[in-house]
Amino acid sequence: MDLWLVGTSSHGILTIWRDFDSVGGFREFEILDQFNTVLLEESFSILYHTTKTQKTWGFRSDSLIMSKLMPLPEDIPFFLAPFLPTSSSSLTPKRPFTTLTYAQSLDSRIAASPGQRTSISHLETKTMTHYLRSKHDGILIGSGTVLADDPGLNCRYTENGESHGIRPIILDPSIKWDYKGSKLEQLVQKGEGLPPWIITREVGSDELSEAALERQEYLKKHGGKFLHVISQKDGTLKWSDVLNKLSEEGIRSVMIEGGAKIINDLLANSEELVDSVIITIGPVFLGSQGVQVSPSSEVRMKDVAWWSGIQDSVVCGRLS
Numbered sequence: 001m002d003l004w005l006v007g008t009s010s011h012g013i014l015t016i017w018r019d020f021d022s023v024g025g026f027r028e029f030e031i032l033d034q035f036n037t038v039l040l041e042e043s044f045s046i047l048y049h050t051t052k053t054q055k056t057w058g059f060r061s062d063s064l065i066m067s068k069l070m071p072l073p074e075d076i077p078f079f080l081a082p083f084l085p086t087s088s089s090s091l092t093p094k095r096p097f098t099t100l101t102y103a104q105s106l107d108s109r110i111a112a113s114p115g116q117r118t119s120i121s122h123l124e125t126k127t128m129t130h131y132l133r134s135k136h137d138g139i140l141i142g143s144g145t146v147l148a149d150d151p152g153l154n155c156r157y158t159e160n161g162e163s164h165g166i167r168p169i170i171l172d173p174s175i176k177w178d179y180k181g182s183k184l185e186q187l188v189q190k191g192e193g194l195p196p197w198i199i200t201r202e203v204g205s206d207e208l209s210e211a212a213l214e215r216q217e218y219l220k221k222h223g224g225k226f227l228h229v230i231s232q233k234d235g236t237l238k239w240s241d242v243l244n245k246l247s248e249e250g251i252r253s254v255m256i257e258g259g260a261k262i263i264n265d266l267l268a269n270s271e272e273l274v275d276s277v278i279i280t281i282g283p284v285f286l287g288s289q290g291v292q293v294s295p296s297s298e299v300r301m302k303d304v305a306w307w308s309g310i311q312d313s314v315v316c317g318r319l320s
């Protein structure tokens with residue numbers, strides 16, 4: 001369990017510190033993010049702690065804590081516009097407008113180790129991600145990510161007070177993930193997210209484990225849906241079939257957010273399926289044990305544009 005500390009500064013800015021020890025002791029800290037004081041007090045369930053030098057508060061990162069977003073930098077919508085779906089892109093036959101997007105370290109890692117939830121991006125670019133979500137119908141991740149991160153998969157960016165419901169879509173061919181008790185389920189119960197759709201391979205119920213059948217039953221009862229796609233001989237699903245299925249279900253635009261297997265696969269093989277690539281780069285090296293994005297062969301981007309913010313840079317482009 002990670003424990004995080006929040007320390008005050010004198011300028012109305014709170015700094016989030018991460019305790020590497022994770023169990024207690026508060027020995028080593030790393031600045032992760034800075035928040036406006038007012039936003040932070042509204043956003044977190046603050047637990048405790050006073051040190052000799054400054055008043056600090058701690059909170060558990062595994063509880064249902066969602067930080068408020070920052071105001072979106074004014075130039076971001078203009079910067080992203082050429083890479084976003086438009087009303088005419090929804091007319092693309094057979095598949096939705098597809099955006100591949102993720103955050104990576106300077107050494108091309110998207111997590112510090114398999115299964116370790118890792119903060120790479122600044123609140124500013126997290127806000128950008130929620131803005132991106134507000135422009136898409138669906139957000140797709142793989143089973144590896146949902147099992148490792150227990151993500152919220154909702155859209156917290158609001159425009160003129162209006163929130164946008166984005167459909168969480170999980171590529172989980174063997175139904176390994178349990179919706180029951182997940183962060184996503186808690187958000188849905190609070191009216192802050194939509195029940196997920198699960199993409200599975202088309203198999204008879206006798207081919208699924210007892211546990212998978214139970215998970216399937218539970219999710220169906222609670223508003224979720226299963227989309228079945230015929231698998232190839234090796235058991236994998238063709239991306240064109242997956243996207244085609246989403247299109248049939250009315251998804252006109254989808255953000256694919258990872259993880260590594262999915263990103264590497266799409267970068268290497270699917271330039272005709274991916275319309276935009278939007279990568280946030282955070283100023284951190286996560287090291288050789290990290291989960292790496294590196295497609296099996298060379299891939300170049302074209303129509304490239306860069307943006308730099310408080311801490312991160314963002315590169316947008318198309319696959320050539």
Ligand SMILES: NC(=O)c1ccc[n+]([C@@H]2O[C@H](COP(=O)([O-])OP(=O)(O)OC[C@H]3O[C@@H](n4cnc5c(N)ncnc54)[C@H](OP(=O)(O)O)[C@@H]3O)[C@@H](O)[C@H]2O)c1
Binds near residue numbers: 258
């Ligand atoms: N920094 C970021 O922006 C970011 C974003 C997302 C994730 N991540 C990190 O990425 C890591 C997870 O990456 P990962 O590579 O382990 O998992 P992943 O890419 O999320 O999921 C991989 C799994 O998805 C299924 N899958 C993928 N492609 C498929 C296909 N064509 N056909 C059928 N099934 C397919 C398979 O599931 P089965 O094994 O069940 O068959 C596969 O094992 C986590 O540590 C997470 O934190 C980082």
